[in-house]
Amino acid sequence: MLNKFFKKTKYITVSQRNLNNIHEDLDTKPSIPNGMWVKCDGCGKVIYKNDLEKNNKVCQYCSHHFRMNAKERIDFIADQDSFCQFDENMTSANPIGFEGYEDKISNMQKKTNLKEAVITGKGTIGGESAVICVMDSNFMMGSMGSVVGEKITRAVEKAIELKMPLIIFTASGGARMQEGIFSLMQMAKISGAISRLNEAGILYISVLTDPTTGGVTASFAMLGDIILAEPRALVGFAGKRVIEQTIKQKLPEGFQSAEFLLQHGFVDSIVSRENLKSTLKKILYIHNRNR
Amino acid sequence: MEKLEKVQEIFSKKFKSKNAWDRVTLARMIERPTSLDYINRIFDSFMELHGDRYFNDDSSVVGGIGLLNGEPVTIVAHQKGRNTQENIKRNFGMPEPDGYRKGLRLMKQADKFDRPIICLVDTPGAFCGMEAEERGQGEAIAKNLMEMFNLKVPIISIVIGEGGSGGALAFAVADSVWMLENSIYSVLTPEGFAGILWRDASKAKEAAEVMKITAQDLEKYGIIDKILKEPTGGAQKDVDKMSCTIKEALIEKIGILRKRSKEELLQQRYDKFRRMGRFVE
Numbered sequence: 001m002l003n004k005f006f007k008k009t010k011y012i013t014v015s016q017r018n019l020n021n022i023h024e025d026l027d028t029k030p031s032i033p034n035g036m037w038v039k040c041d042g043c044g045k046v047i048y049k050n051d052l053e054k055n056n057k058v059c060q061y062c063s064h065h066f067r068m069n070a071k072e073r074i075d076f077i078a079d080q081d082s083f084c085q086f087d088e089n090m091t092s093a094n095p096i097g098f099e100g101y102e103d104k105i106s107n108m109q110k111k112t113n114l115k116e117a118v119i120t121g122k123g124t125i126g127g128e129s130a131v132i133c134v135m136d137s138n139f140m141m142g143s144m145g146s147v148v149g150e151k152i153t154r155a156v157e158k159a160i161e162l163k164m165p166l167i168i169f170t171a172s173g174g175a176r177m178q179e180g181i182f183s184l185m186q187m188a189k190i191s192g193a194i195s196r197l198n199e200a201g202i203l204y205i206s207v208l209t210d211p212t213t214g215g216v217t218a219s220f221a222m223l224g225d226i227i228l229a230e231p232r233a234l235v236g237f238a239g240k241r242v243i244e245q246t247i248k249q250k251l252p253e254g255f256q257s258a259e260f261l262l263q264h265g266f267v268d269s270i271v272s273r274e275n276l277k278s279t280l281k282k283i284l285y286i287h288n289r290n291r
Numbered sequence: 292m293e294k295l296e297k298v299q300e301i302f303s304k305k306f307k308s309k310n311a312w313d314r315v316t317l318a319r320m321i322e323r324p325t326s327l328d329y330i331n332r333i334f335d336s337f338m339e340l341h342g343d344r345y346f347n348d349d350s351s352v353v354g355g356i357g358l359l360n361g362e363p364v365t366i367v368a369h370q371k372g373r374n375t376q377e378n379i380k381r382n383f384g385m386p387e388p389d390g391y392r393k394g395l396r397l398m399k400q401a402d403k404f405d406r407p408i409i410c411l412v413d414t415p416g417a418f419c420g421m422e423a424e425e426r427g428q429g430e431a432i433a434k435n436l437m438e439m440f441n442l443k444v445p446i447i448s449i450v451i452g453e454g455g456s457g458g459a460l461a462f463a464v465a466d467s468v469w470m471l472e473n474s475i476y477s478v479l480t481p482e483g484f485a486g487i488l489w490r491d492a493s494k495a496k497e498a499a500e501v502m503k504i505t506a507q508d509l510e511k512y513g514i515i516d517k518i519l520k521e522p523t524g525g526a527q528k529d530v531d532k533m534s535c536t537i538k539e540a541l542i543e544k545i546g547i548l549r550k551r552s553k554e555e556l557l558q559q560r561y562d563k564f565r566r567m568g569r570f571v572e
Contacts, residue, residue, distance in 0.1 A: 087572070095512070095569035096503045146568035153565070175456075175478050177488060180502050181514050184478040185567040187457060188464050191436035192561050198437075215478075217429035218417075218457040223437055237429040238419035246419045256424060266427050 040064050056273045065230050065273055067210055070119040070136035073169055077277055078132060083123035087154060091115050092147050096180040112138045116147040120155040126281030128288060131159040133168040141173030144216055149186025156193035165203035165284055170221040174214020187219035194223050203287045208235045226283060229258035229267045311499035315481060317473040318452050322527040326353055326368035326411040332534035334359055340397060349390030351382045354397040360542050365401035367394040367462055368411035385418035388431035391461050395435050402442045407545050410448040410462040417458030432461040439464035440561060445548035447541060450474040466548055466560050469517040470506035473525055477504040
């Protein structure tokens with residue numbers, strides 16, 4: 001009698017499909033081409049690329065922020081048709097005569113459709129004008145050589161001339177080795193321009209994006225009046241492996257993340273991508289002495 | 292007498308034909324004179340000043356005040372150890388953020404009292420440690436790079452040994468940047484360079500040639516302003532003579548820099564770094 005309560009009444013239904021004809025079935029299904037799906041580095045879920053783009057390249061499941069290239073970032077942050085590029089045609093020379101450097105640059109240009117690792121220019125964000133620089137980690141890891149140094153320095157000088165705030169989105173593996181000491185000097189060069197910007201009382205917002213490391217962290221990235229960071233962005237000076245080898249210890253979870261920097265007092269705020277444009281607009285508005 | 296001169300000529304010719312790796316070896320050898328060796332010979336009444344006023348006193352950076360030929364100056368220097376024990380105490384001349392902040396504090400003090408600043412640069416690089424990251428190694432270096440452009444006093448930086456990347460540059464934003472003949476100054480160590488670009492850190496010798504890190508290379512590129520000749524065989528052969536060479540050059544250059552107005556001084560310092568870089572438009 002009691003058995004009635006424990007008797008299974010629902011069973012797994014087995015499809016009526018004929019397994020022998022499985023190949024036929026697959027052919028009639030609509031096929032989604034390869035490259036239309038992306039795996040999230042945060043949660044491992046597979047996301048349809050279109051959905052990812054619609055969500056500003058942020059995973060809808062775990063909010064992992066995918067990297068944005070320079071063009072995507074400018075389209076996302078600047079008002080439509082407001083962005084006007086500076087120094088579009090500047091390209092790298094080979095200052096220390098490093099073998100194969102010119103070819104590498106050519107290949108990168110073809111691969112990324114960029115001339116170099118940073119796009120600079122001016123535009124408006126929610127109607128507020130600003131000089132905007134965006135680095136792109138797809139171009140030689142966003143490494144900083146003479147062109148990145150010169151373009152950013154000129155952008156800073158332009159901000160001083162136009163009395164416009166400056167926003168730099170950082171993304172870099174550090175100094176570009178192929179330009180040797182010339183790359184190192186770009187750290188000083190840009191910092192010098194920023195010191196002048198400060199003297200002129202002009203706002204500089206740096207937005208740390210994943211990854212921001214090496215000579216970029218040790219120069220302009222950490223000199224913003226206001227320093228914002230994207231969630232879980234990798235931001236640090238030395239490489240994780242180098243540190244582990246030096247101190248012979250495993251590093252804690254979350255080391256060199258934006259959250260780690262916030263905890264240790266080095267960023268003003270972590271801003272998720274959906275709030276980034278409005279946050280920048282707010283900061284620009286508060287600093288706008290012309291209103 | 293003639294014979295002696297001829298022998299000296301042959302010796303110096305032999306040493307002139309040093310390759311990049313020879314210089315790396317000389318720059319790094321334990322016998323190479325360190326900052327304190329020069330400080331104690333060049334400056335009178337040197338008093339070391341300690342601490343960054345926030346957290347720590349970093350032993351890899353020595354700073355203080357003294358007299359150069361009667362004129363008050365501030366000295367900021369990387370300090371390596373002269374033996375293994377001392378190296379451990381000095382962290383092999385690799386500063387934490389506290390070292391850069393101590394240096395900046397002393398440089399700003401020099402600005403307040405209108406004292407020229409002399410920086411002696413000798414570091415394998417900024418220390419790559421966990422606490423260093425926690426206390427903002429990047430921010431400390433960046434701050435120095437920016438603030439040094441605002442100091443209204445003459446600044447001379449001399450790379451006396453190794454100029455290890457950003458960790459060196461943080462004390463090398465100067466009106467005049469010099470290197471001792473056998474010093475090196477680079478964006479990365481040859482070992483690091485070989486490891487990253489060729490995946491073989493043992494190719495450091497080749498890397499040293501390719502990277503262009505010697506004083507001779509850097510003077511050619513206009514990155515440094517002067518090379519100070521070392522005694523035959525290296526500075527360690529005659530520290531007194533090397534100190535004299537440095538002292539004379541410092542007195543002369545500070546005299547010249549003192550003649551510039553503060554505006555001219557800052558403008559020329561800005562222009563110096565502004566010019567660095569090669570690109571195509």
